[in-house]
Amino acid sequence: MRKSVLFILLCMSGISAYAQQVLKGTVKDATTRQPVPGATVKVIGAKTGATTNEKGEFELNVPANAQLQITSIGFENVMVAASLIKTTPIFMKMKAISLTDAVVVGYGTQSKSSVTNSIASVKAGELTAEKNIVSDFGKALQGRVPGVYVASREGTPGNASGIMIRGAQSVSAVATNPLIVIDGLVVDGNTISINSINPQDIESVEVLKDAASAAIYGARGSTGVIIITTKKGKNNSKPSLNVNMYTGVNNVPFKRRMMNTAEYTSAFNDSRNNRIGDIDAILANPGATPPGRLKQLQDEKTVLQGQLAGLKMGDRSIDWLDRIKHKNAPVNNLQASMSGGGEKNSYYMSLGRYAEVASMGVGRFERYTGRLDVTQQVNHWLKINGNINLTQSVSKDMSNPLATAFAVRPDTPDELAYQYNGRMGYYAGLQNNPLGIMMDNNNKNKTNIYLGSLSADLQLLKELSFRSSFNATKYNGLNSSFLLPVGYLAYSTGGLYKMQGTDNFSYNFDNYFTYNKRFRKLGVNGTLGYTYYNNELNSFGYELNGFPQIDNVTGGAAAAGYGAASNIGSLHLNNKEISDAWFLRTGIDWDGKYMLNASLRRDGSSKLVKDNRYSWFPSVSAGWDLSREGFMAGQRAVSQLKVRASYGISGNMRPLGYFDARNLLKATSYMGGQALVLNTLIGNPNIRWERTKQMDAGVDIALFGNRVTLTADYYNKTTDGLMSNTDVSWIFGAGSMPDNIGSIRNYGADLQLTVNSRAGATIGWKVSTNMNINRNVILSMKDSTAPFGALVFGGPQSRSKVGQPVGSVMVFESQGVDPLTGDMTYTDRNKDGRWDANDYVSIPIALPKFTGGTAVSLSYKRFTLDALVTYVAGNKVYDYYEQTLRNYSLDYTSVMPNKFSNLADRWRKPGDVTDIPRAVTGVHGAGQTADWNSKPSTQFITDASYLRLRNVSLAYLLPVKVLQKAKLNQVRIYGSVENLLTITPYKGFDPEAVSNTGIVSTNLPNPRSAVIGIDLTF
Template structure:
């Protein structure tokens, strides 16, 4: 891909040059090996924009000065510069480009030549982060489908939402412990601080993904989830000022939707539910064993049901309230301008960006502004300084969750009008509310301001010994305010209210380390040793105020007297601080570039832990053998690289642990008017320690067939012990739980990355890159007291951790389908006691996929380039809480039977019907005679969420240099791009990707479908 971009850019270079003498030069370009013509090669006059392109016979013609020099380049070949006078002596021969093993790979606290890397490290370059390749506002989403072993799951289509990232599976039962460590230009990013949403993807130069423990161990206690190192763009010395502008505009839409029942279908379901209940009551009344008090209750229920049927007078209209909250063709816009350059001793890079989009669900919008400045100055022959500052400000205005709002409006039956006769929106009593009215009158505004700053000094003591001192700091400030109108349910009882919350987070990293590089004959040495200090500080505040009038937006509390006095009803104030430090060292040896050995050691400490467990050691070792450099393979034309490597390392995790969880805290309170102390709801555990992840990795890197085929294959086995979570304790202690190290998890699997490209020098070029990860996640031990622990989703399944199964499991009843005779669900009575309770529930793993991957296809012809990225996830499931909540035929606390998805049109209707959708019924029913029998948490709501998705597709055209050179434009590219064009899946819901960490789909906002047109110009 990089070669194709170089070719496309070079085709754009042209223009006029002035000289005293001009001549028409004719020449031919050929392959040095095959002596065949090289069509499409770029011939450029050095120091000028003037150039030409070879034809199918490899020939070119160009008007040049007599003393000119020509640079000739073509994808897959090495560049060559020749004097114009030599062109007439014979064809110019281009050599096949060798694999660039001398390029540097960013690793922890330094760089390393790719040829000597013995760890599992993948790189995503800036070319994959351009809008032409990815229509994303978040750099994390740009990783989707591009790196083997990296699973990026979008949490929904809300702008600014941070996706979940897992590298080689989940190594913790805590959601906070599964994400990788993010390092941006040396700054550690985690917790309530700067995230990838605050970084403009177009300001990123590269992202290195450290997947094995040997590469991540240098980050010690924070590296167990893997590490993503982000290097932002910098200027280059000895370069003229270069300007670039990239802008696009387009629209977002909802790719798929679920249909709700229309009026006729709703009426049928409503009446069926009550008639079926009346039939059940009739059987019960005819049963001579029915108690007298129950007969009285049943007779009262009969009268109520008959009045409901008689009172159902549906109007001749059908309103789909889910459809009504869609914002079709929601605008999306992005613009990025940058400037870079440098002199002999200094360089600079600066950029400004704006990204904006409207939500496709609801009426919200998201807007982000970014600015970046980076300056490097060589002071003298031993000191170089670098400073950088990145600023971000974003504002999200929307209803907190538009999908939830539509469901809260579910008593708005399909016969309800969108507007009243006078054009106004309807409002209803109590919780019955108009979804569009809620979105119009309730307001939400979340504003974020953040920055990342860096000051670095590089000191060269000798040619081999350098010292770096780097201070990195970040600030993250957010303020969220929700306004609930008194015309809507959430604001009725409070006569209008606001909920305000804010946080201010400051963290910094102070790194000081030496780097030593030396080659003694055949032995190469690379060593790093240093000390790092890290601090993170959080202040958070929140309060609620009542008594607000109806306002258009969010204002102060000054006019609240219309509905009563304004007063605070709840508030909180939080302060947390963590300090950590570490000593680290890494050394690497290579012999002739064939035999490789690397080792690292880090001693990490954190203020979260008490003295006895505060510090821990994290070692690693790795080795490699490049067989292609052995004499028996050296110089062969088939294999360019064949490196075997293996590693072992240990890394840690402390993120699941609260700031004060290791300590016993007492809260100030009062009792009978006297001051007192109260035990906290969580008992501190002074013995808790780090989570530790040990990982073994074995891999192979191969490049063959003239560098056209690349293969990277890894096998890994990593085990995490000391999982951090809450352990339930007896209430006699005055608290519900205590943090503890509860068990072990194992992830083992295979990563595969492959690339294959066409032969160089062809008019039509192509490249295929594919990657795949197969991972098995398993909980291998838990404390006995945690056999049945978990947290409930309100009304839904219980999250569950169980030995022998994966993280992200749920506790549900096992459904055996619908009884063809009764129409009710059949559940397995596992203990055969005739009762259906929690003793009959089973644990079902749903969240962890069996394998994931992606494939990128690139085709080039003349100035056109077509790229397509396909991603797939196989083997995961989702629990559809949407479906469960809309299966009740009872009048719920909203005051009416909810509308439902159209799947209930396939429901059981008469004895003998074979279907997987139970009958419509209200009241007690089924074998368990409970009101929720047919829609209790069970396997009937678990769906296969495997999918194959066209993630990105784009078509670009490089404008010929002859058309733009007079305008002093170096290059111009026009592109059209689309995202999420289609998805192949068996899942019947909105989006198989938009699920929570636990695999439960609640009111998650589906991902949008995007289409844009843009231009990329450089001057």
């Protein structure tokens, strides 16, 4: 018996020895024939693997019938049978930019080589967490797509970026962002921001830039279209779990500081003494001044002398801009996803959490995301897909501390001054303590967003398919805020509680046929469909006064023991919009050389009255690939040389209000209690949506096996029917009426160059640079001279003027500081001895002339270094806070607000040469006004061009031997820094953090972020 057992064991060991073998091989570059060190060789279906040495050699125990997968950064993956490696090396081809990749277009896909429109693509590899320490997808596009200008205008955590494609084509601030389509779901950007989707769930992004590609979306496409395709599982793949996490800190690097106590005291005294000097000069010649005016001046002098005598400055000096910073504010991100699939099904699911603390103030932002996508191939002709995306965002205590920090005196104590109902942080009277404002005033914004879709794909014939999809969005937003009954903001209310809510439900139902057939050299394709869109928006709000502390507010009602709240105001609105459209797209190509495509869409919207409700949006495009011609045969350098041109018409309905085409009436009491019905909004039945006609001509070039690619476009587009409100007489019950007021032209060029190569056997590199040149000009206006009004209180006038770009401001032209008097001098353009609106000059500020970026990726063995540089040039900003802090009067708290420290370089005595006027309060200057030295003028307009090192990241890929012990497939460790360096002539906080009108107010600067992270794949 023992002999039998021993014999069986010997046989089994022989079988095992026969099943396993030691495999030795070499991996080489297919082009250079040089070794490829650091390549990973894995047995498919097993955890065993090896890494090639400096000579490209490896040694691995494998089963006799094993299949191997060889991977290396910068090369295409190779799969080969183990039996073929014994005698020949494994050759790896360098990754090239594929021209056969599918490009997602409206209601379908096209191969990249057959595209005749201006479409840019961004793949998932550019959206990874290590390359983008961002909370929203928009920031991940910065500097990566030519013609797409992304600006993070507010450094508040969770704030969505503004996106503009090929210039501003509307005078409406809400109408510049492009249409967002997520897996066929049309997202209303006015309610739902693009940060509602986790960037790590995105597979690819297509940007439709010309009208020919966007016309398929009709009245929604003129500002461009961004199509987001999310990640899905793959058929016949084992479950794969990926976990990506990083942690780090945010800090605000800015250059400005406020005056210290000594500088503040000097400015206060100078401003009063200079005014007293002006008064004394007038009193010295009393015969030239009316007696009543002399008495006023003497009284004013007495007041000023009292202010000088009453100024009691403490011995401390606090830089409040520094005190409101949250140094090393934490930022954390965790993303886990699992995907896989069988022969007829696939799935992808993910969970994510992003958390960020404000780098100025005490605000906090958290976002939780969940996604599930399931695809089932029911049979050979039916496939069903369903997905749902859940996002919850919570922002807390996001009060902006800048305005309060500007106002407080530098000697104001920064400790918590006294208690109020158990809370601390306010001073006696109406002055606010910035720390108290941040700590005590409670505000919270919570949103829940649900995105879902269900689709069915039917393969009716080999060349004919049908797709039906239902896509829905549900948005719930609730914003609450509470102000203690101290300080200026809520002193008179006895405690102020506000609540605002929004409920939005929208869906689009799409049904379309797709035909695709090839007749030898002739290819024919077409799409015919119908879409229906329904959007319903409900909003409410109320305001409650008389609550001494937040604990007494429960669901908007007064708690027992405090009585009923007083001065209750409420608001409720319900809006609904319905639109539908038929669309057709068709295309033909001959042997891949000549391509012709056309589309047509007929759109209708309930926002418009019957006569203007429907409109047509056509497009046509053509392309010619010269590289496929006979005269290009035999050459190897040119992989593609395609010229293309397109023309199309698209629309924009975003500026159009729900009732802009109709009058809104209300009953009111007027004159002796007589009930009357008046207009609250005067509608315009003739209003129609904005329409953009765009021509585009471009070339696509690929060289040396697609390792070098160049795309260049010239575009010219005109938008007419610009929507805005025009002034009408109040006799009609309202002071304005919506109207189509003019037209705008944008023209320019996009350029993108990408080089992908290797230097030797261990180094790979890729450089992609892009640039956009855009010029914007207003072609016509119904009234080319009437201003739209001040952009901010006391600031410059906004005016859309023919011949000028959108975003121009009307200000006085500064001639500098008079060295004799120390007051500002302005150009009297009409020479009438007065300075008024007739002397304004129009200065374009908001729109840049050049935008772009350069992305560099370097790989050495297992290390990868990535960097992204972005730039903006030719734009200016109006520094509103520089203007307001030039005023030396007392504010509502009877305190002179503090000033920026640069005002210490002001004019002090005759003969001083400086660009900063003297400190003075009261009327002064040639115009004898209290704001003469701080009038809206060109002195506050500065160049805001910048070059920014947007991101630098370094990653290391662990060797296979290390992973085998931990039973992991891949591990990447990385470190990343965002906003590392900015070069700019602008001396303010952040040249990017300005309003879309170019006004610098209390926009928080964007932080510098530094994180370390790990990416695990099981």
